[in-house]
Amino acid sequence: MAEHSLLDPETVSRGEALGLMARRVVEGYRVGEHRSPFRGFAIEFAQHREYTAGDDIRHLDWKVLGRSDRYYIKQYEQDTNYVAHIVIDGSRSMNYGSGKITKLHFAKALAACLAYLILVQRDAVALALFDTETREYLPRTDNLGKIHHIMNRLAAFEATEGTAIGHAVEQISHKARNRGIVVLISDVFDDEDGLTRALQRLHFSGHEVILFHVLDPYELTFPFTGTWKFLGLEELTELQTSPADIRRSYLENFNAFRGRVRTACERYNTHYVLADTGRSLAEVLSGYLAFRRMMGKKG
């Protein structure tokens, strides 16, 4: 089965199918790979800490348990707080799709793939879905067995509200106190200042931030002909126009917007990745991971 055909609305709306799809995409990517771009384990032992729900029991210190009947987890130098927070924009604007796949479908699939990849590599992952508030938050887990849970939550989520990316990220940053990776998947059709504040906050918190800017090909090219009435997904406005007449102006505006987003990303050391829903998921993912590995080699 081709990778692209793995992604369809039916797949994305069912947790099992989503998981399977993510596995296939990731396995396909991992063939022949020897080093993960997200690997976070270190060899040096750092300390013990008390077991909490969600910790992988493989890291239990059985000796301590045998001697003292207490549950302690062995912690290593970099492992302690290195969690990948996958933050998905679940606002109504993500419901747009010029084809069968909406931006939200694409974002869910992308998140599933990333979660699977990170868990397979024994890193911890936390998942957050937000619109004006944080709607779903799955705490960190490095247990691959939890992947089904993650997939089910992802699949079940429906976008119903507007966007407040700054506020939502602020909430999430409270929960992700330790340094880690924050993968933000959004169309960023929100107040750009809110985005800037969010990136600023994450940056100063020591997170490595990756923004997957999910956009539909129609939003990128505005190829409509004839007369169209546009019904706002988040606003209640309706606009009737001949898109061809304003195409040039629209593209200028839209590219300027993307330019501003990129500028904000660059300012706060955020990796900007354009996730064009017209391209295949694997293409977007592998493109970015290859870039990341290359950067890792340089570092």
Place this chain on the structure above:
Amino acid sequence: MGFLNPWVLAGLAAVSVPVAIHLLNRFRVRRTRWAAMRFVQDSLRKNRRRLQIEDLILLILRCLVVVALVMAFARPVLRTLVPGLFAGGDGPAATVVLLDNSASMGQSNGVTSRFEEGRKAIRESLDQLAPGSPLALYLVSSRVDPLIAKPASDLPRFRRSLELAALSDRSTDLARGIRAACDALRPLEGQRREIVVYTDSQAPAWEGLDEIRKLQQEHPGIVLRPVILGAAGEDNLAVVGLQAEGGVPAAGQPCRFRVEVANFGTKAVEGVRVTVSADDLPPSDETLVARIEPGATQSVSLFVRFDTPGFHSVTARIPPDRLAVDNQRSTALQVVDRMEVLIVDGSGQAPVPDRDGYFLANALAPVAPDRKAKHYLNISSVPFAALNRAALASYDTVFLCNPGTLSEQAVAALRSYVNNGGNLVIFPGPQTDPAAWGKNAALDALLPASLGPKRTGVKPPVALQSEGFHHPVTAIWNDRGEGGLGAVTYSEWFPLELKTAGDVRPAVILRLANNEPAAVEWPAGRGRVVLFNAPARPQGNNLVLHPGFVALTQRLMGYLNRSSAARLVLGPGDTFEVPVAMELLGRDFSVVRPGDDTSRRPAGRVELDDQRAVVRYRDTDAVGAYRIYIGREAHPLAVFAVQLDPAESDLRQAPRPEIEALAKAPTDAPEPSAAAPRLQVKKEYGTVLLWLAALLALAEAALAHRMSVPR
């Protein structure tokens, strides 16, 4: 203003198409849910006004393209009122249509000829014709060709005849055509009658204007309507003259031709290339006329050499212009191998230097004795006693030197000889008795002048004229550089008293300084007779001792030869006639006409006429050279040329008010709506509108592209 295809204007409804498309585009709305609303909103806010204006401009441009296309196909025209031609709404009128088909009607405006314009105008006028109007159609040039002689109500036949009408190379005489039309309409008295003349109104065509007015007075019931085709003031350059000059054209000798080029325009023309060619071969000589003033004629001399004796054609050409027929002119001539000359003298057995024809014979063949056999003039001498027996027909020219009293047989032989095209030159001498000659009526009728009693011992002697020569033989001495004859003096001569015979008047070749004629000539039958006033000996004059005498005799021979050759040059429509050997009697002959390739058309049979075998050819409408062949002979039996009347080259129109006044002449005919003016197309705008539509479409495409509007 009007339209040739007004029904196409219904297509203007198509203007609604772009409007409808525009509106349909507005109402055919598709819907979509959209996330990036603020970008659309911003773009709309920024561009709303511009979009409205550009939309409006595009809509207007598209409508204009449709309007321009529809208008173009409707063929808008500017019409002007011109007098009505054929009878209009007052019922049928018998009409004779005269279409000028003279050579000048071949003048082109670059697209079509005047003749075609006339034909088109007649066709258009037929549409306005009252039902049942009988029509006749005549082609008019120097002759009248009735294509439909009597007015008949047969429109299809009229249209067919009109299509068959052809241009000719003849000159014009509209009076002749109008007279024929009046004759055709005379039996229809009591009906409304009209003559409509389609002509380029060339001034010479109306030379018979007085006669036309007279015809109008004689036929007051006939309305005459001239329709003038084309505008006045067309420039035209024409070859109006082409003739051989100098001595006798002989094989292997350069022959000089005088070409006359006339400028009938209103502007001087510079750098006119003139060429001559023989027998349709490439040009053998050419020259450049530096400048020809308007109304002036410039002559140039060009040379042609003929390799073989016999009949030849020569054509002079100038660069093409609007009237093609006069840009070349052809002539024909007979190149001789040798000319036979007979000198008959009265000196009997006298020693050769004392004979009356001695000086003449040496002047005619001024070459060494050993070369006389090769000279183109073969001189024979006989005494008067042998004149009766001499076969005069075999000689081109006969000289009588010091003739005495001529017998009746001798005079009859000379008359027959001249009538059949021979040339007779007479030098009276001591034996000549003017009184006896005056009593000989047959001889007297042959001579261009009567001889008066001889004057003798005139002192001081009278010289020959030294200037003011008018005859082609002596005109060369008008140029002082060519010498003169002023040193020639006469102390004895026969006074010459010029005669007239009907329209024929003698031409004076030479005069004495006291203005008395010294040599005169005139045509007699098909030949010519030249009479001098003194003997061809140094007796009472020194003419024969003067060097100019050689030139005089040579030029005289050339002139007489060309006079014979003049029969080879005809006007359009003239009948060509040439005597041929009796053995050809009854044989078929063919002709190669001007403009034909080498294909020969059967043209007739050699006829018997007055005991002679004669070739006659009548179909000489086209100007140019004609070649007549017997059987499969490679060389033509005869060549002749038909030349255009130079007056046809003058394209200036007769004064328009004067011609238009003909239509206003008082008549008995009811002043009908027949004279009602009609609209004539002056200018068409279809092509301009097509270009405009293309430009508008281009502008629309450019604007739409700029606006990124898909079309």
